[in-house]
Amino acid sequence: MGRAKLPRKSTNIDMTAMxxxxxxxxxxxxxxxxxxxxxxxxxxxxxxxxxKPAPEHDVVMVIIDxxxxxxxxxxxxNQAEKKEMIETINTSKNLGLTDQEKNNFIRVPNSxxxxxxxxxxxxxxxxxxxxQKIVKPGIPAVDSTNNEMVDWFRAAQTAFEGKKMNIVVKxxxxxKYPSFQGVxxxxxxxxxxxxxxxxxxxxxxxxxxxxxxxxxxxxxEVAQ
Amino acid sequence: xxxxxxxxxxxxxxxxxxKKGKKLSTRVDLTPMVDLGFLLITFFIFTTTMSQPTxxxxxxxxxxxxxxxxxxxxxxxxxTLMLGKNDVIYYYEGDxxxxxxxxxxxxxxxxxxxxxxxxxPKDFVVVIKPTNDATYxxxxxxxxxxxxxxVKRYAMVDISPVEYKFIQLTEAAxxxx
Numbered sequence: 001m002g003r004a005k006l007p008r009k010s011t012n013i014d015m016t017a018m019x020x021x022x023x024x025x026x027x028x029x030x031x032x033x034x035x036x037x038x039x040x041x042x043x044x045x046x047x048x049x050x051x052k053p054a055p056e057h058d059v060v061m062v063i064i065d066x067x068x069x070x071x072x073x074x075x076x077x078n079q080a081e082k083k084e085m086i087e088t089i090n091t092s093k094n095l096g097l098t099d100q101e102k103n104n105f106i107r108v109p110n111s112x113x114x115x116x117x118x119x120x121x122x123x124x125x126x127x128x129x130x131x132q133k134i135v136k137p138g139i140p141a142v143d144s145t146n147n148e149m150v151d152w153f154r155a156a157q158t159a160f161e162g163k164k165m166n167i168v169v170k171x172x173x174x175x176k177y178p179s180f181q182g183v184x185x186x187x188x189x190x191x192x193x194x195x196x197x198x199x200x201x202x203x204x205x206x207x208x209x210x211x212x213x214x215x216x217x218x219x220x221e222v223a224q
Numbered sequence: 225x226x227x228x229x230x231x232x233x234x235x236x237x238x239x240x241x242x243k244k245g246k247k248l249s250t251r252v253d254l255t256p257m258v259d260l261g262f263l264l265i266t267f268f269i270f271t272t273t274m275s276q277p278t279x280x281x282x283x284x285x286x287x288x289x290x291x292x293x294x295x296x297x298x299x300x301x302x303x304t305l306m307l308g309k310n311d312v313i314y315y316y317e318g319d320x321x322x323x324x325x326x327x328x329x330x331x332x333x334x335x336x337x338x339x340x341x342x343x344x345p346k347d348f349v350v351v352i353k354p355t356n357d358a359t360y361x362x363x364x365x366x367x368x369x370x371x372x373x374x375v376k377r378y379a380m381v382d383i384s385p386v387e388y389k390f391i392q393l394t395e396a397a398x399x400x401x
Contacts, residue, residue: 019254
């Protein structure tokens with residue numbers, strides 16, 4: 001019996017269109033990517049329903065790591081303020097820092113302070129690579145009689161005179177409350193009543209008060 | 225699409241002296257290129273930080289030394305949440321600290337809402353007292369909870385030794401280490 005012959009179709013698919021799409025997406029992602037900056041300290045932040053992005057300029061950031069140690073860093077763009085801060089601390093605490101040591105704080109990207117005043121000189125002597133390796137003592141903040149954050153905030157306040165200083169606290173999930181309390185104490189002593197807490201964004205749970213409020217207003221910029 | 229027309233222009237006959245070049249297909253297999261493209265896309269998707277960190281605003285109250293200047297709150301309108309060890313919240317209403325009950329972060333919403341509905345919105349205050357055993361995450365979460373529940377007035381206060389004692393006793397009774 002003769003079978004009807006099916007015409008053999010080519011299985012070759014034209015890949016050009018697919019290639020176009022792939023590279024279009026690729027170029028989009030390359031352009032849209034902002035690489036994670038190499039973080040000197042790894043901090044896992046808690047989450048909140050806040051939708052306001054964290055400030056990027058004029059930031060004085062207090063970092064609390066998972067062991068409750070406190071660090072301080074000032075945003076890259078504020079070189080003049082950084083300089084003034086370290087000068088103020090140098091004079092008021094008689095640290096005798098050299099220009100090189102001051103520069104280490106001012107110009108090194110992502111530099112942060114993580115040592116008490118007594119060890120600040122040797123701390124600033126170290127290169128960023130060395131700092132990665134050593135165990136940093138952190139700024140004393142828990143003890144209310146020796147809360148060095150008070151002095152740092154005062155120095156920051158003078159340096160940022162006439163500018164809007166964004167105080168940002170970035171704490172690790174696992175750190176204990178006393179460190180945070182110490183930082184709050186230091187802020188209160190300087191009459192700095194506003195600060196922000198860095199969090200990862202989570203959606204507002206459905207059915208809650210805030211959720212209803214947002215639905216009513218049709219916006220997400222509520223009550224923050 | 226990926227090939228070019230290599231046949232002579234529109235069937236135009238070449239002269240007898242012109243040798244015909246062998247027609248080569250210009251078809252290129254694009255499959256590996258697509259593979260490579262998607263591989264790079266996946267790489268970039270994974271390395272991209274899509275979620276920008278957000279910031280939660282906090283305003284601290286001024287410490288007032290003079291008791292007359294302090295805000296007075298009605299005892300009946302207050303609920304106190306104390307953050308203890310292992311993500312446990314101890315809460316009590318009014319000023320009866322000895323009646324504290326343990327709960328956790330999942331149930332606290334209902335407790336706060338329940339209290340809120342029972343009290344005059346003008347007076348309703350939540351007092352948050354983190355102990356030294358509470359983590360930073362607990363503290364931020366409870367402050368966030370206040371935003372979620374629409375609590376207008378809340379205060380973060382240091383825990384008193386008496387209350388801490390009560391918590392320790394409860395923990396001991398429940399066998400919490």
